[in-house]
Amino acid sequence: MRAFLSAGAEQKRRSFYILVHQLRGLCEWLYRRDDWALLRAHWKGVRDPEETIRLLSRPGRLTAGLNWYRANASLARMLAPPKPGEWGEERVSIPALGVWSAGEKYLVEDQMVRSGDYVDGVWTYARLEDAGHWMQEDAPEALSKLLLGHWRAAEAG
Template identity: 45%
Template sequence: MRVELSEVTLDVEVSGEGPAVLLVHGFPDSHHLWRHQVAALNAAGFRTVAPTLRGFGASDRPEGGPEAYHPGKHVGDLVELLARLDLDRVHLVGHDWGSGIAQGLTQFFPDKVRSLSVLSVGHLASIRSAGWEQKQRSWYMLLFQLAGVAEDWLTRDDFANLRDMLGEHPDAEAVIEQLRAPGALTAALDIYRAGLPAEVQFDPEAPAVPLPESVPVMGVWSTGDRFLTERSMSGTGEYVSGSWRYERVEDAGHWLQLDQPEKVNELLLSFLKENS
């Protein structure tokens, strides 16, 4: 369904009945990423809301440069979406950039969040302090800052470099096809440019805002993730004021909800039922 908000119209999948779960994807995906979780959550008695974020997939791509895609803009879209759907509180699940956006929503609107599940990407302060290996794995975040250069590198030879980066992504070709649309790749990259400029990525003095005590948090990391170290997620517990649960998924890459859907579904259902 198409949901019109004050600044953008989002492509949103809403299904099922029961307590609501808001599923937030990351780069370079769409709500289709969550198809296995939607089916399992609906069958278990949960209502799912899976939006495609502004700048991605079939949702609007507003003009205005990187600032139009600042993580705060995405948080605002999600809060407005919940209001449009008459949802006061939700269980929140985020993957990749969706994890960062979900954490921002939780920090600024804790009364709207029953529980928070972060997949692959932990607290930014934990990523910053995770050591040299994590900095090596984050090389592409600096590349993505270079407007024009990053687009040229990623699309060269029919997206060969992006295809290599996506590697084990089961939906790689479908994702690349969406990024062929005019302006789509730049809009997707602009969340990095607005939300993670170099000074934010590496500033050791940047304030570490903890997640609120009222919201239980589960972090899930997969052993085959090429972009994030285990320490970057397991250390997130240091920045959680309330209850913290850490889980690792074996034999899965960065897109663990597609690689090991049954295991991810089992973990999510266990955590959501504990906190419903």
């Protein structure tokens, strides 16, 4: 998270939508408005937006998803990222895998690469060329191969 918050102006520009996510109630209303028109436009690359909308339509689901942004990427944190040591959780001591996709529209590559700065354990960075923001949908086989390889290597020590 720290690498994301300190990734610079381009990352903040790409993450502008997160500001809307901070507006509890209003954000949920905006997304549901006009039969989910805003999300349909936002999710042009999602393989099955209708299924995703169906799932998010269940009570509490949309708010639960938005709460991740509210808890982790608040406006205060985006404008003034905490200094090292203020969170207490910024060091990772276990093997970590960071995956970034070349078609990513919302996250800059630098924030993922620099995530390794916060890993004391083994850090592995991988870039998927043929995927976008929804890499688990765009390249499930390639992502699964990376994850399985990472877990096997970690298990082998």
